[in-house]
Amino acid sequence: MKIxxxxxxxxTAHPFRISRGVKTGDDLVWVRLEHEGIEGWGEADPSGYYGETADTVEAALRKLAPRIEEVEDPFALENVERDLAALLGRNGSARCAVSSALHDWVGKRVGLPLWKLWGLDPADAPLSSFTIGIDEPDVMAERTRAAGAWPILKIKLGSDDDEARLSAVRGAAPDKILRVDANAAWTPREAVxxxxxxxxxxxEFVEQPLPPTDNDELAFVRARAALPIVVDExxxxxxxxxxxxxxxxxxxIKLAKCGGPREALRMIHTARACGLKVMLGCMLETSLGIAPxxxxxxxxxxxxxxGAALLRSDPFRGPHLKAGRIVLPDAPGLGVTRAADGEPA
Ligand SMILES: [Mg+2]
Structure with a gap:
């Protein structure tokens, strides 16, 4: 197999601010695996918070290349991914790109979309939220109104005045489902x-109230919390x-954190065994990154x-969102193609 x-x-369409910083763009890596005339695609969406950059992704891919070149049977996903994990450790987004490309290859080889290979019904997918980043309250209200077609909004908090911001958003969307993500910004008392x-x-619920170093305090917060708590970091x-x-x-669960669709599946089943609700999130990603x-x-x-809806332009076409509804293609594998006008540059 060639890599x-x-x-x-x-x-990004607008500067995107969360509790720990602001982004106006991101450096991503498009990975292609070729075998028997079929190409599998994946995308690495590295996050500095987890210690990755486009440079560390490229270094990881160089390290991995000799192992990928040895692959004679891409269907042997467990063996290949075991070696991937051993070689790359927690380079989550680099592993995700390769894992996604392997799964895309398998889907294309058998001629089936991944959702079908996994035995799933696209009609069961929940609606996706759309994220409103931290900004001045009036700007957040304006972005809320501009997101009129989206039925669910996720509001980033962990700012100097969370209530003014949430109040502005609620005023602009009196009837919408709102979720809040504090991105690890609060102390246990502030979280309560x-x-x-x-x-x-x-x-509806609050995501990641505490830093991940304070996991032992989550039980304290949950015992006093008026809303469900979902953790990300x-x-x-x-x-x-x-x-x-x-x-x-x-x-x-984010595929760029955990290492790709295979580990994401393990996470889903582990969470279910613990009786937990499961959410799927993303970084700033194109439609290729979002697809798995x-x-x-x-x-x-x-x-x-x-993630792709927050970008100024998306260089790929594939699974996409229509007023929050996740539209999954019937095309094989990930079902992703290049956008006619979208040269990655
Ligand atoms: Mg989050």
Missing amino acids: SWEPFRVR EGIAMCAEYGV SSIVATDIPRLDGSVDGIN AAHLAPLVDYADLD
């Missing part, structure tokens, strides 16, 4: 108060989940797969 890759840059404030504004891979049992209500998560969406309760 090649190409770094490229995407830009922040979650109570969110409850007053009719928020606190659960990277499946083995993180059992120790959260009893102190959270759900987990947010979109194919898994029929298995989860909540989706936040708006």
